[in-house]
Amino acid sequence: xxxxxxxxxxxxxxxxxxxxxxxxxxxxxxxxxxxxxxxxxxxxxxxxxxxxxxxxxxxxxxxxxxxxxxxxxxxxxxxxxxxxxxxxxxxxxxxxxxxxxxxxxxxxxxxxxxxxxxxxxxxxxxxxxxxxxxxxxxxxxxxxxxxxxxxxxxxxxxxxxxxxxxxxxxxxxxxxxxxxxxxxxxxxxxxxxxxxxxxxxxxxxxxxxxxxxxxxxxxxxxxxxxxxxxx
Amino acid sequence: xxxxxxxxxxxxxxxxxxxxxxxxxxxxxxxxxxxxxxxxxxxxxxxxxxxxxxxxxxxxxxxxxxxxxxxxxxxxxxxxxxxxxxxxxxxxxxxxxxxxxxxxxxxxxxxxxxxxxxxxxxxxxxxxxxxxxxxxxxxxxxxxxxxxxxxxxxxxxxxxxxxxxxxxxxxxxxxxxxxxxxxxxxxxxxxxxxxxxxxxxxxxxxxxxxxxxxxxxxxxxxxxxxxxxxxxxxxxxxxxxxxxxxxxxxxxxxxxxxxxxxxxxxxxxxxxxxxxxxxxxxxxxxxxxxxxxxxxxxxxxxxxxxxxxxxxxxxxxxxxxxxxxxxxxxxxxxxxxxxxxxxxxxxxxxxxxxxxxxxxxxxxxxxxxxxxxxxxxxxxxxxxxxxxx
Numbered sequence: 001x002x003x004x005x006x007x008x009x010x011x012x013x014x015x016x017x018x019x020x021x022x023x024x025x026x027x028x029x030x031x032x033x034x035x036x037x038x039x040x041x042x043x044x045x046x047x048x049x050x051x052x053x054x055x056x057x058x059x060x061x062x063x064x065x066x067x068x069x070x071x072x073x074x075x076x077x078x079x080x081x082x083x084x085x086x087x088x089x090x091x092x093x094x095x096x097x098x099x100x101x102x103x104x105x106x107x108x109x110x111x112x113x114x115x116x117x118x119x120x121x122x123x124x125x126x127x128x129x130x131x132x133x134x135x136x137x138x139x140x141x142x143x144x145x146x147x148x149x150x151x152x153x154x155x156x157x158x159x160x161x162x163x164x165x166x167x168x169x170x171x172x173x174x175x176x177x178x179x180x181x182x183x184x185x186x187x188x189x190x191x192x193x194x195x196x197x198x199x200x201x202x203x204x205x206x207x208x209x210x211x212x213x214x215x216x217x218x219x220x221x222x223x224x225x226x227x228x229x230x231x
Numbered sequence: 232x233x234x235x236x237x238x239x240x241x242x243x244x245x246x247x248x249x250x251x252x253x254x255x256x257x258x259x260x261x262x263x264x265x266x267x268x269x270x271x272x273x274x275x276x277x278x279x280x281x282x283x284x285x286x287x288x289x290x291x292x293x294x295x296x297x298x299x300x301x302x303x304x305x306x307x308x309x310x311x312x313x314x315x316x317x318x319x320x321x322x323x324x325x326x327x328x329x330x331x332x333x334x335x336x337x338x339x340x341x342x343x344x345x346x347x348x349x350x351x352x353x354x355x356x357x358x359x360x361x362x363x364x365x366x367x368x369x370x371x372x373x374x375x376x377x378x379x380x381x382x383x384x385x386x387x388x389x390x391x392x393x394x395x396x397x398x399x400x401x402x403x404x405x406x407x408x409x410x411x412x413x414x415x416x417x418x419x420x421x422x423x424x425x426x427x428x429x430x431x432x433x434x435x436x437x438x439x440x441x442x443x444x445x446x447x448x449x450x451x452x453x454x455x456x457x458x459x460x461x462x463x464x465x466x467x468x469x470x471x472x473x474x475x476x477x478x479x480x481x482x483x484x485x486x487x488x489x490x491x492x493x494x495x496x497x498x499x500x501x502x503x504x505x506x507x508x509x510x511x512x513x514x515x516x517x518x519x520x521x522x523x524x525x526x527x528x529x530x531x532x533x534x535x536x537x538x539x540x541x542x543x544x545x546x547x548x549x550x551x552x553x554x555x556x557x558x559x560x561x562x563x564x565x566x567x568x569x570x571x572x573x574x575x576x577x578x579x580x581x582x583x584x585x586x587x588x589x590x591x592x593x594x595x596x597x598x599x600x601x602x603x604x605x606x607x608x609x610x611x612x613x614x615x616x617x618x619x620x
Contacts, residue, residue, distance in 0.1 A: 058520045058615040078612060079524055086522025097517045097619060100510070101248045111521040113241055116233035158521065 003070075004166060004197050005032040005055050010064035010074075012050050012220075024050040025061070026220045032199060034165075037192050037210055040201040042217035048201035049094070049170050051217065055199065056089050056168045057081045068166075086111065090159030092169035096151040098143040098158075104130060105139045108157040115162075129157035134183065149180025156187060166197045173204045185210060238527065242534035257543045260598060264547035264591050267489050269554050269563045271587040276580030277567055281474040285467060287347050289431035290439035292470065293446060296463035303426040304462070308450070312430060315445070317438030323427030325417035329386040336370060336408045338384075340417020345431075350411075354378055355396030358413055363395035367409040371397045387420050439466050508606060515610045516618025525611040532607045533600070540595035547595070548588055555581045 012025035024047045032038050032055075040048045053059035055066060057073055066074045073084060085091070098107045108126035109117075117125070130139055133153035143151050152172065159167055169188075173181045181204075188198055188210065200207055208214070216224035246253045293312070295302040304323075312321045325340035343357045355378040358365055366376060371394075376382075380394045392412070418424055434442055443466040450462050465473075515528055554560060560579040568579070610618045 053614075053616045056520075058619075059617070060614055079526075082519065082522055082524040085520060091520055093520075093619075097513070097520070099514055099517065110518060111523070113237045114234055114523050114527040116237060118233055118237070119240075162522065 002034040003031050004034045004068070005199070006030070006067040006070075007051075007055065007061075008065040008067070010051075010054060010061040010066060012047070012054060012059070013062040016062060024220050025054065028064070028222050030215055030222060030225070032197060032213065034197050035192065035195050036212045037188065037198045038200070038213045038215070039207045039211035040199065040215045040217060041203060043203065045219075046217040047220040048203075048217055050220075051215075052168055052170050052199065052201050056091055056166075057084055058091070086115075086162060088165050090162070090164040090167045092152070092155050092159050092167065092172055094171040094174055096143070096148075096155040096175070098151055098154055100144065101142050103140045103142055104135060104146070104154045104157075107143065107154055108161055111158065111162055125161060126157065129161055130154070133157050133187070147177075147180075149176040149183065152176050152180060152184065153187075156184075160191070164196070166199065167191055168199045170201050171203075172200060173202060173206065181206060234527075235530070238531045239534050242531050242538060245531070245535055246538055253539060256539055256599070257546065260539070260543035260595050261547045261550055263598065264543065264594060265550040265554060266563055267486075267594070268548055268551040268583075268587055268591050269560055269581075270489070270566065272551060272555065272581040272583050273560050273564050273567050273579055275582040275584055275587075278475065279582050280580050282471065283349065284347070285471050285474060287349055288467070288470070290434045290467050291432040291443050291446070292429050292465045293432065294429045294463045294465075295460045297460050301429070301463060302460060303423055303428055304430055306425055306427060308430060308462075311450070312432055312446070315442060317435045317442055318432055319435055320433040321430060323414060323430050325414060325421060325423060326428045327386075327417070327421050329384045331370060331382075331384060331408075331410070332374065334370065334373065334408060336384075336410055338410045338412065338417060338420065340412055340414045340420075342414055346411065350398050352396045353399040355394070358395045358411065358416075361413070361416060362391055362393055363412070364392045364416070365396040365398050365411040366394055368397055368399050370408050370410070384420070387422070390416075390420050392416075511607075512610045512618050515607065516615045516620075519611060519618065520615040525608070528611045529604065529607060532603055536596065536599035536603060539599055540592060543595045543599075544588070544592035547591055548583065552583065555579060 007028050007030050010025055010028040011023070014022040014024060028051060040051055042048050050059070054061050057066070057068075057076075061074055064074070065072045068084065068088065073081065076084070099110065102110075105123055105126040108129055109122035112122045112125065127136075127139060130136060130153075133156060135150060135153055135157070138146055138150055138154070143154070146154065152175070167188075172184055176184065185206070188200070192198060200211070212228050214224075214226040214228070215222055216226070293304060293308065295304045306323055309321055309323060312318060322342055322345045324345075325338070327338050327340075328335060329338060330336070343359075346357075352365065353368060355365070370376065376394055376397070378394055378396065381391055382394075383389070383391050392410075398409075398411070412420070414427070418426075432442065443464045446462065447464045518528065519525070554563075560581065564579040
């Protein structure tokens with residue numbers, strides 16, 4: 001099976017050389033195969049979010065390499081990394097990171113603006129996504145008027161608007177209720193069926209039943225890799 | 232093309248979405264710009280009126296030269312000037328200053344037929360008899376002077392004057408606090424018998440430069456009785472240059488002072504334009520994380536600034552117009568016109584020219600760009616995760 005993401009001896013060190021230096025990731029070597037649902041586990045402060053940030057290219061490793069589709073992106077320019085995020089990666093943040101005061105459809109359509117997609121088409125595509133997320137009644141609502149679960153689904157719709165190969169979700173269940181968690185899991189399974197690679201960081205045991213690969217982190221080190229059969 | 236249109240519309244949307252920040256920024260820009268626009272307009276207005284006065288005035292002004300300064304000239308020169316070829320009219324004038332109560336006024340002693348055309352009587356008549364004067368509208372209004380009122384002035388309290396008329400003038404700043412009287416009355420009042428502060432010479436077209444040169448050469452150093460100081464000859468181009476230089480100097484000083492204020496305003500505007508910067512920083516991180524490039528973020532922010540500048544500059548110009556019209560350029564006019572106090576007793580002249588308005592627009596662009604483009608660039612070039620923190 002094709003490897004879609006690989007890290008080679010990836011380090012992430014904050015405040016390097018200073019007394020408060022933090023080694024968030026240490027010598028991480030991992031491989032993520034295409035069309036897998038991958039779970040990154042570990043206690044708080046183990047480096048889960050840092051690892052996701054690095055493989056999603058929104059942060060750079062201090063040392064080591066990050067390979068996407070076999071290409072080393074750790075030395076890519078700012079422009080090249082933006083292109084990768086635009087075309088290949090969809091990000092779902094723990095705290096959703098929606099733009100305040102913008103209606104849901106505009107939040108979803110925001111990544112389409114620099115692509116030159118005009119308003120009518122943007123609205124059509126974002127509404128399609130929001131209907132898939134069962135948010136047809138929230139199309140014109142700003143984030144402030146939505147529940148945590150609804151905001152998360154808007155965030156998912158935004159991550160998927162450019163039809164990326166890889167979907168990365170950081171602690172997706174930490175800010176939503178039980179019903180929203182079930183909806184979220186349904187969406188993930190649907191995405192997997194569509195051939196997407198999904199990387200989730202969470203300490204929520206609910207993902208254990210769905211994940212095919214589980215990376216266990218502790219103190220910034222990868223201490224265990226578990227492969228499971230597809231569900 | 233579609234991309235740039237999208238970014239423009241998003242910039243408009245952002246300005247509307249961040250209403251408070253946009254309004255505060257526009258108000259700050261107006262507050263910084265409108266004094267500058269008002270001042271330059273006043274300066275241009277005064278310069279324009281000065282040039283009108285110069286054009287209406289004589290071709291040559293002759294005074295005595297006393298230690299390099301203008302000094303009274305003997306009336307004995309009148310005959311000699313009149314006899315020169317090309318001279319059409321010669322008359323003496325006395326111009327002096329004194330206080331009317333607490334208001335510094337200018338007294339002009341002149342023959343009624345030589346009064347400038349720009350001065351029109353609003354009430355009463357011209358002075359005919361000894362002691363009669365015509366006063367400016369500003370002075371009449373300030374001290375509620377009416378036709379027939381008698382008064383004396385501090386320089387020579389023994390001399391009594393009677394208001395015969397009140398005049399209006401298109402050159403308002405010169406006439407507001409002016410008292411016009413006969414040459415003889417002024418001569419008596421200032422105790423300057425046989426002398427004038429200057430002699431005005433009108434010439435046939437094209438003669439002025441040659442006559443000025445001739446007077447300077449023939450009478451500039453040696454004079455009829457060798458007892459008088461040498462003469463000082465000033466022709467119209469020279470007077471025009473004096474005026475322009477004087478106002479350019481004042482406008483220059485104002486601009487220099489304003490530049491200092493402007494430099495102090497930049498940090499203030501940086502703070503204001505950084506108003507909501509934490510939210511902005513996070514937004515930039517989020518949109519970069521969703522695939523926007525730095526140059527797209529910069530373009531959007533630059534367009535926002537351009538729109539804010541396009542809104543602020545005309546509003547600042549409009550505000551300056553209102554300030555000049557309704558508040559008569561209060562606080563600003565006194566910098567250009569001496570001793571007028573907070574509110575000028577006359578309508579402060581102003582002219583709105585294209586260049587200062589364009590400069591105002593450039594200022595707003597520079598201010599807003601400095602305020603936000605650098606911080607945006609800094610935010611957009613760090614990894615998105617840092618910006619979102």
